[in-house]
Amino acid sequence: MQYDELSEESLHKAFGTAAAGVTLRVLDCVDSTNNEAKRMALDGTPTPAVIVAAEQTAGRGRMGRSFFSPADTGVYFSFLFRSESPAAALSLTGKAAVAVMRAIRRLTGKQAMIKWVNDLYFNGKKICGILTEALTVPGEPTAIIVGIGINLVTEDFPKELEAKAGSLGSAPERAALVAAVFSELQAMQQDEHEWLDDYRAASCVLGRPISWVTAGEVKHGRAFEINERGELSVLSEEGQTETLRTGEISVFLE
Ligand code: BTN
Numbered sequence: 001m002q003y004d005e006l007s008e009e010s011l012h013k014a015f016g017t018a019a020a021g022v023t024l025r026v027l028d029c030v031d032s033t034n035n036e037a038k039r040m041a042l043d044g045t046p047t048p049a050v051i052v053a054a055e056q057t058a059g060r061g062r063m064g065r066s067f068f069s070p071a072d073t074g075v076y077f078s079f080l081f082r083s084e085s086p087a088a089a090l091s092l093t094g095k096a097a098v099a100v101m102r103a104i105r106r107l108t109g110k111q112a113m114i115k116w117v118n119d120l121y122f123n124g125k126k127i128c129g130i131l132t133e134a135l136t137v138p139g140e141p142t143a144i145i146v147g148i149g150i151n152l153v154t155e156d157f158p159k160e161l162e163a164k165a166g167s168l169g170s171a172p173e174r175a176a177l178v179a180a181v182f183s184e185l186q187a188m189q190q191d192e193h194e195w196l197d198d199y200r201a202a203s204c205v206l207g208r209p210i211s212w213v214t215a216g217e218v219k220h221g222r223a224f225e226i227n228e229r230g231e232l233s234v235l236s237e238e239g240q241t242e243t244l245r246t247g248e249i250s251v252f253l254e
Contacts, residue, residue: 003072003153003171004171004173004174004175005173005175006026006052006054006072006075006174006175007026007175008024008025008026010026010173010175011024011026011050011052011175011178011179012024013175014173014175014176014178014179015050015179015182016179018179018182018183018186021046021048022048022049022050022182023040023045023046023047023048023049023050023080024049024050024052025040025049025050025051025052026051026052026053027051027052027053027054028053028054028055029053029054029055029056029057029071030051030053030055030056030057031056031057031058032056032058032059032060032147033051033052033053033056033076033077033078033147034060034078034131034133034145034147035058035060036051036053036078037049037051037078037079037080037143037145037147038133038135038143038145040080041080041082041135041137041143041145042135042137044140045080047080047081047082047143048079048080048081049079049080050077050078050079050080050178050182051077051078051080052075052076052077052174052175052178053069053076053077054071054072054075054076054174055069055070055071055072055076056069056076056149057069059076059149060131060147061129061131062129062131062248063248067129067131067149068154068157068158068161068165069149070154070156073151073152073153073154073155073167074149074150074151074152074153074154074167075149075150075152075174075177075178076147076148076149076150077147077148077149077178077181078145078146078147078148079145079146079148079182079185080143080144080145081143081144081145081146082140082141082142082143082144083141083142083144084141084142085142086134086136086142086144088144089132089133089134089142089144090229090230090246091192091229091230092132092144092146092185093117093118093130093132093146093230093246094117094118094195094196094199094230095185095188095195096118096130096132096146096148096181096185097114097117097118097119097120097130097199098114098184098188098195098198098199098202099181099182099184099185099188100112100120100128100130100148100150100181100184101113101114101120101198101202102180102184102198103177103180103181103184104120104150104168104172104177106180106184107170107172107176107177107180108168108170108172110122110168110170111202112127112128112168112202113202113203113204114199114202114203114204114205115203115204115205115249115251116203116205116223116226116232116244116249117230117232117246117247118130118132120150121166121204122166122167122168122169123166123169124166125164125165125166125167126164126165126166127150127151127165127166127167127168128148128149128150128151129148129149130146130147130148130149131146131147132144132145132146132147133145133147146185148181150168150177151165151166151167151168152167152168152170152171152172152174153167153168153169153170153171154167155167193228196226196228196230199226199230200226203223203226204251205223205232205249205251206223206224206225206226207222207223207224208222208223208251208252209221209222209251209252210222210223210234210249210250210251210252211249211250211252212234212244212247212248212249212250213247213248214242219234219236219237219242220236220237221234221235221236221237222234222235223249223251227243229245231243231244231245232244232249234249
């Protein structure tokens with residue numbers, strides 16, 4: 001089902017004056033927009049660059065998983081930046097989650113929740129995943145790729161995803177949504193910490209029972225704080241505190 005126009009023209013229109021100096025690319029179908037961004041980084045494409053696809057044949061998720069990306073029911077896109085500081089990728093991941101949450105709220109009025117580190121949930125199901133990757137190009141600053149997939153009206157998930165994956169249930173224009181996420185993310189460069197308030201407020205993890213893995217051992221406890229670096233402090237059932245920097249947690253939504 002195609003419900004809007006996704007083209008380089010519609011993307012330019014949605015970006016408006018913000019398109020100045022930004023490389024914009026729209027593809028009907030691609031293996032993965034993150035892969036395309038990597039190819040563009042290696043080709044020396046000027047940055048920032050935005051790559052949007054209506055469909056991915058080999059969409060990738062974190063931990064080597066795939067990301068279900070059927071044609072025209074969601075939006076799949078990557079931002080390519082170059083940075084002198086590879087560490088910038090760490091905070092970009094959390095910032096991107098807040099940028100998506102704000103953009104969705106702006107365009108649809110819906111409030112998605114953030115599951116640390118950077119999954120977005122709506123009505124108890126995952127509607128958005130973010131995959132941040134860094135690539136070193138000889139003689140150039142580090143290329144940082146922020147890949148975002150949002151299920152807008154996707155319905156027929158593969159069996160193994162059915163219990164966990166869902167959709168926003170709204171169909172904002174995809175070009176407008178990508179432009180809104182990009183502008184929210186760019187606005188965050190002005191203030192290194194402002195995003196954290198929304199990151200905490202939209203968290204569906206803080207105060208909840210969770211489980212995580214430390215040194216190969218599954219632990220159970222509660223998440224109680226997100227610190228200034230976006231790290232998650234947890235208290236185990238055994239009474240030990242730990243600070244998780246990245247990785248994956250399971251949350252029990254009561
Ligand atoms: C996850 O949920 O583990 C992360 C999923 C990230 C999916 C997006 S879709 C656009 C970009 N291209 C990819 O291949 N992956 C990201």
